[in-house]
Amino acid sequence: MKKIILTVAAVLAAGVFAMPVGFTDDWDAALKKAAAEKKTVLALFTGSDWCIWCKRLEGEVLSQKAFSDEVGTTFVPVFLDFPSDKSLVPEAKQKRNKELAEKYAVRGFPTVLLLDAQGKVLAQTGYQKGGPEKYLAHVKGLVKNGPLLQKHIKPYEAKIEAAFRKLGKEVEAAAEKAGGDNKAKEAAAKAAVQKLSGATIAELTKLRGEFDAEKVPDAISDDKAELLKRLDGAIDFLTKASKGQMP
Secondary structure, X not given: OHHHHHOOOOOOOOOOOOOOOOOEOOHHHHHHXXXXXXXXXXXXXXXXXXXXXXXXXXXXXXXXXXXXXXXXXXXXXXXXXXXXXXXXXXXXXXXXXXXXXXXXXXXXXXXXXXXXXXXXEEEEEOOOOOOHHHHXXXXXXXHXXXXXXXXXXXXXXXXXXXXXXXXHHHHHHHHHHHOXXXXXXXXXXXXXXXXXXXXXXXXXXXXXXXXXXXXXXXXXXXXXXXHHHHHHHXXXXXXXXXXXXXX
């Protein structure tokens, strides 16, 4: 959701990181290995040569020995790269990665999907602070609590994303209707955000009240708190945008 609110939290940066130790870029082989070894697939969708948060995840977690030594005991890690420099990924794998991103509705980078051997998503995450040990505990917890997250958290996340997609389409339509050059379209989009944000703010505020009242098991109480925090950030973002205080 944060990526949808802030669009793309990425800045062009020098360098590119290679596939982390212990990962494979062969999707089908990863699923077969997960089935044979009764493990969970950890699929990293990344932009290795342009995405700043991908680089941070790689530097702080994936490249650390504490992560590479341990991750294979529970997971089969898969590296799905979407670099700006297309020469970094063979054409066949570019096509395969794109198909997978579309299949799993990946909308931002880095996205980390945790899947069973049949390719069913158990949980989803992305960049997290704290280093390799904390990240491993985080993804293991997501797998363990996957059913609870699907029941209590995911429905609200889906409603929040839907609200932002609706607003985004309305703003895009207003910009296209205005016509003119890019500067004119940008001005029309900003005006549309100011005009249309009120309805989305009201919808998110209602959702927040419903979610705050949702009783969740202690195992996912931190996940509930995190989503409430993100909701508050979303409402604050749109409130400022409705007043013309665009980031």
